[in-house]
Amino acid sequence: MTPFTYARAQDAQTAIQLAGAAPAARYLGGGTNLVDLMRETIETPDALVDVTGLSQAIEARDDGSILIGAAVKNTALAAHRAVRQHFPLLSRAILAGASGQIRNMATVGGNILQRTRCLYFYDDAARCNKRSPGAGCDAREGFNRMNAILGASDACSATHPSDMCVALAALDATLHLAGAEGTRRIKLVELHRLPDDQPDIETILRPHELITAVELPALPFAARSTYRKVRDRASYAFALVSAAAALDVAADGTIRDVRLALGGVAPKPWRAFKAEAMLRGAPATAAAFRTAAEAELAEAVGLSGNSFKIELAKRVITATLTELAGGVA
Amino acid sequence: MRFIVNGQHVEAVFDLRTSLLDLLRDHLGLSGSKKGCNQGACGACTVLVDGERINACLALAVQYQDRAINTVEGLSEPGALHPLQSAFLEHDGFQCGYCTPGQLCSAIAMAAELSRGVPSAVTVDLAAETIALSHDELRERMSGNLCRCGAYNGIVEAITETFSPQKSAQEAA
Numbered sequence: 001m002t003p004f005t006y007a008r009a010q011d012a013q014t015a016i017q018l019a020g021a022a023p024a025a026r027y028l029g030g031g032t033n034l035v036d037l038m039r040e041t042i043e044t045p046d047a048l049v050d051v052t053g054l055s056q057a058i059e060a061r062d063d064g065s066i067l068i069g070a071a072v073k074n075t076a077l078a079a080h081r082a083v084r085q086h087f088p089l090l091s092r093a094i095l096a097g098a099s100g101q102i103r104n105m106a107t108v109g110g111n112i113l114q115r116t117r118c119l120y121f122y123d124d125a126a127r128c129n130k131r132s133p134g135a136g137c138d139a140r141e142g143f144n145r146m147n148a149i150l151g152a153s154d155a156c157s158a159t160h161p162s163d164m165c166v167a168l169a170a171l172d173a174t175l176h177l178a179g180a181e182g183t184r185r186i187k188l189v190e191l192h193r194l195p196d197d198q199p200d201i202e203t204i205l206r207p208h209e210l211i212t213a214v215e216l217p218a219l220p221f222a223a224r225s226t227y228r229k230v231r232d233r234a235s236y237a238f239a240l241v242s243a244a245a246a247l248d249v250a251a252d253g254t255i256r257d258v259r260l261a262l263g264g265v266a267p268k269p270w271r272a273f274k275a276e277a278m279l280r281g282a283p284a285t286a287a288a289f290r291t292a293a294e295a296e297l298a299e300a301v302g303l304s305g306n307s308f309k310i311e312l313a314k315r316v317i318t319a320t321l322t323e324l325a326g327g328v329a
Numbered sequence: 330m331r332f333i334v335n336g337q338h339v340e341a342v343f344d345l346r347t348s349l350l351d352l353l354r355d356h357l358g359l360s361g362s363k364k365g366c367n368q369g370a371c372g373a374c375t376v377l378v379d380g381e382r383i384n385a386c387l388a389l390a391v392q393y394q395d396r397a398i399n400t401v402e403g404l405s406e407p408g409a410l411h412p413l414q415s416a417f418l419e420h421d422g423f424q425c426g427y428c429t430p431g432q433l434c435s436a437i438a439m440a441a442e443l444s445r446g447v448p449s450a451v452t453v454d455l456a457a458e459t460i461a462l463s464h465d466e467l468r469e470r471m472s473g474n475l476c477r478c479g480a481y482n483g484i485v486e487a488i489t490e491t492f493s494p495q496k497s498a499q500e501a502a
């Protein structure tokens with residue numbers, strides 16, 4: 001690790017000021033990703049601003065929305081009664097990630113801004129366009145089982161590894177941001193960029209912009225929702241493919257509304273807008289789910305070691321929605 | 330900087346880059362917590378902070394000033410064993426023992442999470458007020474602690490006997 005200064009902020013204004021005073025400052029949540037990357041000298045901040053003292057409140061409002069402070073721990077969010085009751089897909093997505101220990105440390109803000117687990121990003125003997133722009137990419141011909149099939153570019157196929165964010169994308173969560181230029185709100189699905197030829201620029205955040213809270217708009221039908229994750233071992237592994245979904249089926253069996261997002265397949269939490277649009281008004285049948293899945297994956301491109309994910313993603317989508325529709329999958 | 334380790338107030342001077350694990354082992358002489366992977370992947374370094382389990386290898390020590398940290402050394406009085414430690418002995422919950430301090434701390438906090446009603450990835454009913462320590466629940470909740478020797482059967486038996494004695498008796502019958 002390279003040396004750094006450390007300061008703790010109890011509020012957003014102080015955090016932004018502290019970060020603004022050092023050119024390469026980083027906010028520090030639970031440190032479960034940042035400390036690891038600093039140890040590998042992939043991240044070399046000159047200052048750490050500890051933001052675990054920011055709001056840890058979870059506010060379930062009368063209108064059905066929930067406001068979540070950025071410093072809320074992953075365990076606390078997954079265990080919260082209102083989240084379990086009204087947004088079970090979010091509890092399930094968080095609980096499907098990492099381990100009990102890591103979920104106790106990890107914050108909501110840090111989870112959203114965690115970096116890819118692409119092996120070549122972590123290995124500084126390898127070429128990686130994300131780590132060193134223009135260096136090339138060893139994942140293309142290398143071990144790319146975990147890499148993206150949607151939204152990738154020639155320059156980079158690294159995935160965004162978060163489970164929680166897949167549920168947040170399905171729920172159309174809003175992020176509250178604060179920075180030197182004031183506060184603003186953006187949708188979580190707008191936060192992460194696709195790599196194109198600049199994979200080192202991962203989000204639309206401005207320098208030292210802070211996530212202060214995450215807001216879940218009310219979505220009554222999300223009470224019927226779930227998260228399904230397929231991985232190489234039963235627990236404590238990143239997703240090969242995952243799906244977060246909520247389904248609202250009318251009495252006559254047609255789909256009134258649906259939310260669907262995918263994990264493990266793209267450089268960002270992948271909201272399946274195409275599949276959702278096809279499904280609204282369609283019958284809630286496995287055949288319709290499969291057709292929508294085919295459409296969502298139509299532009300998927302496999303690499304040497306991850307083409308299996310294209311069919312896997314279709315099956316995961318179909319199985320997840322079939323389960324929510326009351327069928328067995 | 331001040332810390333509360335196993336109930337004792339301690340002062341330590343260290344480089345800011347020091348992890349909580351290195352602080353405990355190298356500065357405070359508490360070598361019970363182990364360094365397996367040093368990257369969050371094995372659980373050998375699991376300690377308790379205010380009763381919650383964390384991976385000390387991923388924690389910068391500076392972040393845990395003034396917090397109550399408990400390690401395997403603090404689970405029982407010197408010369409005595411925590412009931413879970415006795416159960417590990419009885420059920421052969423280890424071979425080399427390298428993962429054991431982490432397993433012990435993790436299991437104790439895991440049982441506390443369960444009694445608070447924290448769900449897991451295998452909890453069928455998220456609305457449930459109480460969750461029983463089934464075989465599946467136990468294995469899922471302990472998945473952050475690997476054992477290279479594969480002593481899992483003994484580990485599961487020891488934890489079951491300690492935290493779900495009824496179930497353990499049923500299985501024995």
Ligand SMILES: Cc1cc2nc3c(=O)[nH]c(=O)nc-3n(C[C@H](O)[C@H](O)[C@H](O)COP(=O)(O)OP(=O)(O)OC[C@H]3O[C@@H](n4cnc5c(N)ncnc54)[C@H](O)[C@@H]3O)c2cc1C
Pocket residue numbers: 026027028029030031032033034035051070071096097098099102105106107108109110111112113114115161162163164209210211212236237238239368369370
């Ligand atoms: C062994 C292992 C297995 C894992 N498995 C999974 C898994 O299966 N699924 C999964 O989803 N995740 C998994 N993770 C990743 C884990 O979820 C993340 O490391 C964690 O969520 C990061 O949160 P943190 O608070 O520790 O972030 P930190 O490491 O503290 O920070 C991460 C990034 O976020 C920035 N940041 C933090 N807070 C803010 C804020 N409020 N505003 C702006 N920027 C901020 C930091 O500057 C840093 O760049 C795993 C991690 C490990 C080590």
Ligand code: FES
Pocket residue numbers: 363364365366367368369370371372373374375384385386387
């Ligand atoms: S040493 Fe900390 S998890 Fe392996």
Ligand code: FES
Pocket residue numbers: 422423424425426427428429475476477478479480
């Ligand atoms: S007993 Fe050897 S690693 Fe678990």
